[in-house]
Amino acid sequence: MTQIQGIAQPPATSAPALEARGLTKHFPVHGAGGARGANGARGTGGARGTGGAREADGARGANGARGAGGARGAGGARGAGGARGFRARARQGDLWRPARAGGPGGAVVHAVENVSLSLAAGQITAVVGESGSGKSTLARLLARLVRPTSGTLLLDGSPVPPGGRGRRGYARQVQLVLQDPFASLNPVHDVRYHLARPLQVHGLAEPGASIDETITGLLERVALTPADQFIGKYPHELSGGQRQRVAIARALAVQPRVLLADEPVSMLDVSIRLGVLNLLGGLRDTERLAILYITHDIASARYLADTIMVMYAGQVVESGPAEVVTDRPEHPYTQLLLSAAPDPERAGQPERPALGSRGAPPSLVTPPPGCRFHPRCPRAMAICAEAAPPAFDVAEGHQSACWLHAADLDAEQAGPIAGRKASQGPAQAPGQGEETH
Numbered sequence: 001m002t003q004i005q006g007i008a009q010p011p012a013t014s015a016p017a018l019e020a021r022g023l024t025k026h027f028p029v030h031g032a033g034g035a036r037g038a039n040g041a042r043g044t045g046g047a048r049g050t051g052g053a054r055e056a057d058g059a060r061g062a063n064g065a066r067g068a069g070g071a072r073g074a075g076g077a078r079g080a081g082g083a084r085g086f087r088a089r090a091r092q093g094d095l096w097r098p099a100r101a102g103g104p105g106g107a108v109v110h111a112v113e114n115v116s117l118s119l120a121a122g123q124i125t126a127v128v129g130e131s132g133s134g135k136s137t138l139a140r141l142l143a144r145l146v147r148p149t150s151g152t153l154l155l156d157g158s159p160v161p162p163g164g165r166g167r168r169g170y171a172r173q174v175q176l177v178l179q180d181p182f183a184s185l186n187p188v189h190d191v192r193y194h195l196a197r198p199l200q201v202h203g204l205a206e207p208g209a210s211i212d213e214t215i216t217g218l219l220e221r222v223a224l225t226p227a228d229q230f231i232g233k234y235p236h237e238l239s240g241g242q243r244q245r246v247a248i249a250r251a252l253a254v255q256p257r258v259l260l261a262d263e264p265v266s267m268l269d270v271s272i273r274l275g276v277l278n279l280l281g282g283l284r285d286t287e288r289l290a291i292l293y294i295t296h297d298i299a300s301a302r303y304l305a306d307t308i309m310v311m312y313a314g315q316v317v318e319s320g321p322a323e324v325v326t327d328r329p330e331h332p333y334t335q336l337l338l339s340a341a342p343d344p345e346r347a348g349q350p351e352r353p354a355l356g357s358r359g360a361p362p363s364l365v366t367p368p369p370g371c372r373f374h375p376r377c378p379r380a381m382a383i384c385a386e387a388a389p390p391a392f393d394v395a396e397g398h399q400s401a402c403w404l405h406a407a408d409l410d411a412e413q414a415g416p417i418a419g420r421k422a423s424q425g426p427a428q429a430p431g432q433g434e435e436t437h
């Protein structure tokens, strides 16, 4: 078993279209004493937690697309969940301003830490984790909607220039589809407008073809047929699944090679989720798109993805081929995530320990020292509370960042955490009273 530095995705079979190396994002905490919302700051909806933190989520991408918080769609449309309650003023320059030190005392939200991945044509990579684990921030970093604290992006092997330079060209290659199809489509514009806008912005209306023909082609690609029944419709006249298909068609309009889909089905009715997942699978197989599929549902990741990366509290804790990670999970967090996922094959068998009963994810302003999962981990050892585990190669292309894979721990390191028996639950509520680092 080899010990390696930093967890990374297994090598893709073809050259990656988009690669991230050591991406890290620390949001400065503003307000009284770095107080926090649910997980240390605010979620993606735009509203801040008490004294929470914010950065340039509201700023726009090259298509006029806002980040998850801002909800200005690619067509420049402001969605229902838009900038209401979001006090940051969206300015183009906000995106890549020099780093600020943080809030009072330099407090920051450790939203994403040292994440490396590569997205290759014809492959779906799933990023799985609970709410607040940094998935959306990762997507926004990859879409260049927020500026990384450190780390680099490579498009076709070439470093992406820092700053706003080349953002429009980048957006043509890398498109982001957001979770909430209500918020990402403008209720006052019809489907034609939403799909025509990126074509016009990027000068992509096909020569010789009317824009309507191009739009019809896009609607057909996302199985909204017959297209003429959808082209004049407004968002409120469409189902959630149809709206998400329009959002995907809008992303496809600029002929991207990489699609970042942030929880694209989690707000949809269960009955229509499969159709949208299959659409993504079709785009991978027939159009060879490189797709990042973000989800909190590991079962859907197994269904759709080639590779799974599991995130916990801003860090990747396990990665590998989707079937291997789900059939033979090595990291205790992945094991607990899977035990919470519905599995018909386990019907009638005794209940497995649930993740929820082991407390909530930690504060990302003051994450636990050592392994961030240790306050909830049923197998935590003394070393886990002190040192962050490196990533271990546990099998071909399969990595897990957990001290259980270390062969050379001494008895003290492998013993129980002081004041806590080895198989006991959390010694205290996660994120409370922990040492900070």
Ligand SMILES: Nc1ncnc2c1ncn2[C@@H]1O[C@H](COP(=O)(O)OP(=O)(O)O)[C@@H](O)[C@H]1O
Residues within 6 Å of the ligand: 027, 028, 039, 040, 041, 042, 043, 044, 052, 053, 054, 055, 056, 057, 109, 110, 111, 129, 130, 131, 132, 133, 134, 135, 136, 137, 138, 364
């Ligand atoms: N703009 C922001 N400013 C400050 N903190 C943020 C911002 N966006 C996200 N966060 C925080 O970063 C952490 C990760 O959030 P997020 O990436 O949305 O997680 P997920 O998508 O996995 O639910 C959370 O603690 C969240 O509150």
Ligand code: SF4
Residues within 6 Å of the ligand: 331, 332, 333, 371, 372, 373, 374, 375, 377, 378, 379, 380, 381, 384, 389, 401, 402, 403, 404
């Ligand atoms: S390093 Fe320790 S606390 Fe973290 S997952 Fe492994 S056993 Fe659990």
Ligand SMILES: [Mg+2]
Residues within 6 Å of the ligand: 044, 135, 136, 137, 262, 263
């Ligand atoms: Mg999210």
